[in-house]
Amino acid sequence: MTRARTAALSAFGFAAFLGIWELVPWLGLVPPSILPPPSALPQAFWRELSSGVWFSSLLTSLRNYIAGLAIGCLLGVGLGIVTGLWPAMEATLAWVVRALRPIPGLAWVPFAILWFGIDPAAAIFIISTGVFWISYFAALGAVRSVDRELLELADAFGYRRADRKLVKVILPAAAPGILTGVRTALGQAWMAVVAAEIFGVPGLGQRMMQASNLLASDIVVVYMATMATAYGLIDAGFVALQSWLLRWKR
Amino acid sequence: MEAIIKLEQIGLAFERDGRSTEVLHGLDLSIPAGHFVAVLGPSGVGKSTLLRVIAGLLPPSSGRVTLNCKGGPLPVAMVFQDARLLPWRSVADNAGFGLEHGQVSRAVRREKIASALELVGLGGFGERYPHELSGGQRQRVALARALAVDPDILLMDEPFAALDAMTRESLQDELARIHIETRKTVVFVTHSIDEAVYLADDIVVLDGKPAGLVANVTVPLPRPRSRGLGDFPDVVSRIRAELFSTPVF
Numbered sequence: 001m002t003r004a005r006t007a008a009l010s011a012f013g014f015a016a017f018l019g020i021w022e023l024v025p026w027l028g029l030v031p032p033s034i035l036p037p038p039s040a041l042p043q044a045f046w047r048e049l050s051s052g053v054w055f056s057s058l059l060t061s062l063r064n065y066i067a068g069l070a071i072g073c074l075l076g077v078g079l080g081i082v083t084g085l086w087p088a089m090e091a092t093l094a095w096v097v098r099a100l101r102p103i104p105g106l107a108w109v110p111f112a113i114l115w116f117g118i119d120p121a122a123a124i125f126i127i128s129t130g131v132f133w134i135s136y137f138a139a140l141g142a143v144r145s146v147d148r149e150l151l152e153l154a155d156a157f158g159y160r161r162a163d164r165k166l167v168k169v170i171l172p173a174a175a176p177g178i179l180t181g182v183r184t185a186l187g188q189a190w191m192a193v194v195a196a197e198i199f200g201v202p203g204l205g206q207r208m209m210q211a212s213n214l215l216a217s218d219i220v221v222v223y224m225a226t227m228a229t230a231y232g233l234i235d236a237g238f239v240a241l242q243s244w245l246l247r248w249k250r
Numbered sequence: 251m252e253a254i255i256k257l258e259q260i261g262l263a264f265e266r267d268g269r270s271t272e273v274l275h276g277l278d279l280s281i282p283a284g285h286f287v288a289v290l291g292p293s294g295v296g297k298s299t300l301l302r303v304i305a306g307l308l309p310p311s312s313g314r315v316t317l318n319c320k321g322g323p324l325p326v327a328m329v330f331q332d333a334r335l336l337p338w339r340s341v342a343d344n345a346g347f348g349l350e351h352g353q354v355s356r357a358v359r360r361e362k363i364a365s366a367l368e369l370v371g372l373g374g375f376g377e378r379y380p381h382e383l384s385g386g387q388r389q390r391v392a393l394a395r396a397l398a399v400d401p402d403i404l405l406m407d408e409p410f411a412a413l414d415a416m417t418r419e420s421l422q423d424e425l426a427r428i429h430i431e432t433r434k435t436v437v438f439v440t441h442s443i444d445e446a447v448y449l450a451d452d453i454v455v456l457d458g459k460p461a462g463l464v465a466n467v468t469v470p471l472p473r474p475r476s477r478g479l480g481d482f483p484d485v486v487s488r489i490r491a492e493l494f495s496t497p498v499f
Contacts, residue, residue: 149334155307156328157348157399168350172338248338248379 061203068127080139123196138181142174275460288446291456327396333388342376386417
């Protein structure tokens with residue numbers, strides 16, 4: 001399939017999706033208050049934009065998102081690498097990981113509120129917990145599967161200390177696996193943003209919750225679209241960064 | 251001449267499943283500086299292990315390894331059977347892998363990389379990546395990586411075994427030329443008698459369980475050598491006969 005044809009088909013698919021969506025309330029199958037048609041969205045978006053709420057919510061959420069993502073990824077990747085390097089560390093943490101790993105992000109909400117109050121810190125905590133596990137397991141797996149022979153190569157060329165091996169061989173060899181994990185975390189973190197803000201921390205999630213309580217479904221959809229777009233842009237940006245970092249791959 | 255590599259009563263045992271398996275036993279070997287020594291022996295006998303003991307990658311369980319090197323930062327460099335290039339590094343950066351120890355300046359490093367790549371016939375290939383190279387070219391980069399650190403001793407672990415016959419012969423020629431040019435001490439593990447006779451000054455044979463040296467022959471051929479011409483075929487068959495006459499081979 002040519003590139004132009006692929007693009008045309010994607011555009012057609014999306015247009016058809018919007019068309020059916022528009023048609024359903026227009027035909028009276030469901031009332032517009034339950035499913036607002038896409039044509040109603042620009043007006044709702046404009047209201048949110050002109051009152052300044054849209055921009056400040058987006059900014060606040062982005063801040064929580066980036067902070068949570070950064071903290072979760074740094075800790076997760078860091079601990080994953082350390083655990084991948086030292087089997088003793090992995091054995092030490094085995095049951096701690098088993099105990100904490102299955103707890104869903106939302107289950108941390110009570111503690112987040114207890115520890116941080118209704119505060120961005122609580123949202124950041126919840127976002128980073130989800131991100132932590134994804135990046136931890138990605139880094140652990142990636143480091144563990146670094147070719148033993150490359151480690152021997154590092155030894156043979158005089159890089160015998162663990163920190164030199166880490167920089168010369170382990171990190172670059174593990175980079176593809178770690179970056180894949182971080183990319184998964186990028187998406188997971190957006191979902192956590194809504195979950196974390198729904199209990200009252202300012203941001204997109206909170207605004208969505210308010211709108212839904214007022215049955216302003218068009219505004220809810222505006223924020224859903226906002227999140228989808230933001231995620232799309234961030235993911236595309238990350239993929240570009242990833243392919244630049246891994247440009248040595250075929 | 252003083253021996254640059256001296257192995258005395260080397261023994262090596264691996265612990266596996268609580269049982270200790272002895273791989274090398276009572277091995278003595280001394281190699282004069284500038285010599286090209288081929289280590290022959292059946293697969294799995296411990297040739298690579300011996301090389302790793304010399305390289306200091308495996309500490310022997312008993313005995314002593316003495317290397318009388320000039321004392322550069324990396325007196326010993328290794329070429330593995332698989333080229334073992336780092337896929338994320340360009341050819342030039344792979345060749346310079348051993349030069350990143352802090353005491354080598356960027357300009358000097360670039361110069362050493364360029365001359366090492368030149369030496370192995372990969373002059374214009376610095377910007378390429380390993381996946382763009384053929385098997386033979388990759389092995390040349392591995393050789394350049396070892397030569398770039400200007401080692402006193404070059405350890406080669408069946409470096410051409412995975413290549414096709416034509417590529418193998420051309421790399422053997424290159425190595426013979428490089429050995430004449432650089433006069434490095436080379437320890438070359440192989441299971442090919444032809445290859446050993448073509449390249450080496452001395453051939454030692456490793457055999458037994460645990461393995462020790464069972465033969466040590468000198469190749470009576472002048473350099474540069476050529477395959478198929480002059481005494482070469484005679485010497486190969488004579489050495490083959492000599493090696494087969496030892497009961498273990």
